[in-house]
Amino acid sequence: MIKENKGKLILTSIITMLPILIGLILWNQLPDKMPTHWNAEGVVDGWSSKGFTVFGLPLFLLGCHWLCTLATAADPKKQNHSGKILGIVFWICPLVSVFMLILVYGTALGMEFKVDTLMLIVMGLMFIIIGNYLPKCKQNYTIGIKVPWTLNDEENWNYTHRLSGKLWVICGIVVMLCVLLPANVMSVVLVAALIVTAIVPTIFSYVFYKKKMKSGD
Numbered sequence: 001m002i003k004e005n006k007g008k009l010i011l012t013s014i015i016t017m018l019p020i021l022i023g024l025i026l027w028n029q030l031p032d033k034m035p036t037h038w039n040a041e042g043v044v045d046g047w048s049s050k051g052f053t054v055f056g057l058p059l060f061l062l063g064c065h066w067l068c069t070l071a072t073a074a075d076p077k078k079q080n081h082s083g084k085i086l087g088i089v090f091w092i093c094p095l096v097s098v099f100m101l102i103l104v105y106g107t108a109l110g111m112e113f114k115v116d117t118l119m120l121i122v123m124g125l126m127f128i129i130i131g132n133y134l135p136k137c138k139q140n141y142t143i144g145i146k147v148p149w150t151l152n153d154e155e156n157w158n159y160t161h162r163l164s165g166k167l168w169v170i171c172g173i174v175v176m177l178c179v180l181l182p183a184n185v186m187s188v189v190l191v192a193a194l195i196v197t198a199i200v201p202t203i204f205s206y207v208f209y210k211k212k213m214k215s216g217d
Contacts, residue, residue, distance in 0.1 A: 002073050008090055009069060015094040016062045019101040023054030026105065030054070035107045040183045042116030044107065053104060058097055065093035072142045080138035088133065089143070092126075117179045120186070124176030127197070131168025134161045145201050149209035156212070160205040164197070171197050 002009060023030065027050075034053035037046025048056075072078065072089050099122060103113060137144045139157045144150075145164055150157040171193040178186040 002069065005086070005090070012090050012094045013062060013065065016065050016097045017058050019058045019097060019105070020055055022101060022105065023050075026109070027054070030105070030108050034104060036104060038115045038119070040116060040187050042114060042119075057100060057104075061093050061097045061100075068093065075140050075142045077138075077140040080140045081143065082133075082136055082138070084133050085137055085143055088130065116183070116186075120178050120190075121176055123190075124172045124174075127168050127172030127175055127193075129172075131165045131170075131172060134165040134168060137161055145205060147202055147205060150205055153209070153212070156205060156208055159208055160201050163204055164201040167200060168197050 030050050032050050033047045034050055035044040035046070036048040036053055036057070037044070039045045068089055072081065072086070075081070103115065103118070107113060107115075134144065135158075139151060139154055140146075141151070144157070145160050150160050174193050175190060178189050181189060
């Protein structure tokens with residue numbers, strides 16, 4: 001997989017490290033303490049050194065990018081990975097890195113962002129995009145709802161991922177609608193949405209498995 005997508009891997013790695021280049025260009029304009037964390041109300045409540053922000057965060061994301069790529073390439077069922085699913089694997093870290101570049105450097109230079117709104121919209125879009133692709137995801141060991149009864153039964157896998165796709169899309173819409181809620185309520189709804197997307201498909205998948213076992217199929 002890596003050999004066939006070597007050009008894409010190089011390109012996405014360069015994009016992931018783009019904040020380092022921009023940080024070096026802006027080095028003298030950037031403050032010594034850089035904003036790196038925002039609370040639920042979109043207010044900066046965490047800071048890091050300029051060196052760590054410019055070099056450490058992009059390199060961390062680059063490590064995550066390569067780890068995800070290598071794990072996907074090592075999957076015994078990698079032949080089941082569709083081009084669209086691989087696209088998510090290749091582009092999620094570079095896009096996060098570019099988003100971080102705009103948000104962190106922009107805030108450090110005095111620009112004002114509705115960070116809480118931006119984060120919810122970006123998260124919601126990610127949920128919707130992934131939700132649209134989950135039903136197209138075939139059995140594999142790196143992407144999807146990977147529990148024993150889905151990995152051992154293609155019918156269970158397909159059922160679980162069709163359900164997951166719908167839930168992720170619905171939760172994505174709910175997450176984006178959270179921009180209309182107070183911060184304390186938004187936090188509860190956001191956590192609930194994350195729990196639903198993680199736990200509900202697994203429960204329904206197990207119920208499907210038990211029903212099939214009882215029926216003797």
